[in-house]
Amino acid sequence: MIYKCMEKIKTIYSPVFLTDYPTVDCENPDRVEFIYAKIKDIADIIEPEPCTLSDLALCHSEAIIKTVARTKEVFDTAILAVGGAMMAAEIALREPSFALIRPPGHHAGHNFNGGFCFFNNMAIAVKNLLAHDTVESALIVDIDLHYGNGTHDIVKSDPRIAFRDIDARSREGFFKDLEEALADASNFDVLGCSVGFDTYVRDWGGLLYGEDYHKVGSMLFSANQRLFCLLEGGYYVADLGTNTSFLLQGILKACS
Numbered sequence: 001m002i003y004k005c006m007e008k009i010k011t012i013y014s015p016v017f018l019t020d021y022p023t024v025d026c027e028n029p030d031r032v033e034f035i036y037a038k039i040k041d042i043a044d045i046i047e048p049e050p051c052t053l054s055d056l057a058l059c060h061s062e063a064i065i066k067t068v069a070r071t072k073e074v075f076d077t078a079i080l081a082v083g084g085a086m087m088a089a090e091i092a093l094r095e096p097s098f099a100l101i102r103p104p105g106h107h108a109g110h111n112f113n114g115g116f117c118f119f120n121n122m123a124i125a126v127k128n129l130l131a132h133d134t135v136e137s138a139l140i141v142d143i144d145l146h147y148g149n150g151t152h153d154i155v156k157s158d159p160r161i162a163f164r165d166i167d168a169r170s171r172e173g174f175f176k177d178l179e180e181a182l183a184d185a186s187n188f189d190v191l192g193c194s195v196g197f198d199t200y201v202r203d204w205g206g207l208l209y210g211e212d213y214h215k216v217g218s219m220l221f222s223a224n225q226r227l228f229c230l231l232e233g234g235y236y237v238a239d240l241g242t243n244t245s246f247l248l249q250g251i252l253k254a255c256s
């Protein structure tokens with residue numbers, strides 16, 4: 001299927017993601033605020049709905065759900081982030097999408113969480129599509145600096161889902177690994193990308209320049225047009241918005 005050229009990308013966002021819930025200092029509301037400010041001209045904003053308890057149960061144990069629910073601000077923001085991810089995945093069946101959400105999710109497994117993550121936005125979004133028979137297979141590519149251990153934990157025993165984590169030590173290695181990870185992406189019904197900008201040259205990873213995210217966006221969309229991207233990490237707030245804009249423009253460019 002070839003999509004029509006778009007000027008804006010469907011972006012799931014809510015001011016609720018600016019909630020200053022208890023977490024580490026670096027995973028703060030400024031992250032999404034700065035991104036929103038930089039991408040709003042190329043983003044077609046859609047407000048998410050919170051997910052339900054049964055959506056959470058697609059991927060998480062009752063114990064973990066109950067633990068997160070003890071802190072209302074965290075729980076309310078986290079279920080909206082999951083709902084946003086689910087919406088982004090559903091939109092991807094028609095056109096590419098981006099979920100500008102927090103908290104991130106890829107370190108949340110079936111019965112554990114950590115690394116600033118509470119529920120696994122990506123895994124729930126994909127399992128929800130599969131549960132409704134909307135798609136029969138999915139590829140998840142995680143380009144965050146850190147290993148998506150939570151996503152791996154949840155999807156490892158599901159033959160319908162392939163999970164590939166880019167764990168490069170250099171810029172060249174990153175693009176080589178990404179190319180390999182996407183080589184057969186067109187064979188899957190949908191492509192979900194866990195996007196972390198902590199690979200940025202001025203962030204913890206020190207790997208990629210801002211313009212490189214443009215190339216990443218183009219590579220992702222060229223590999224599978226049923227693409228959705230979810231925000232995971234990225235802590236160099238001053239350039240987070242610019243880097244996100246590069247990624248989205250890369251998707252739009254490949255779409256044109």
Ligand SMILES: [Zn+2]
Nearest residue numbers: 144145146233
């Ligand atoms: Zn990370």
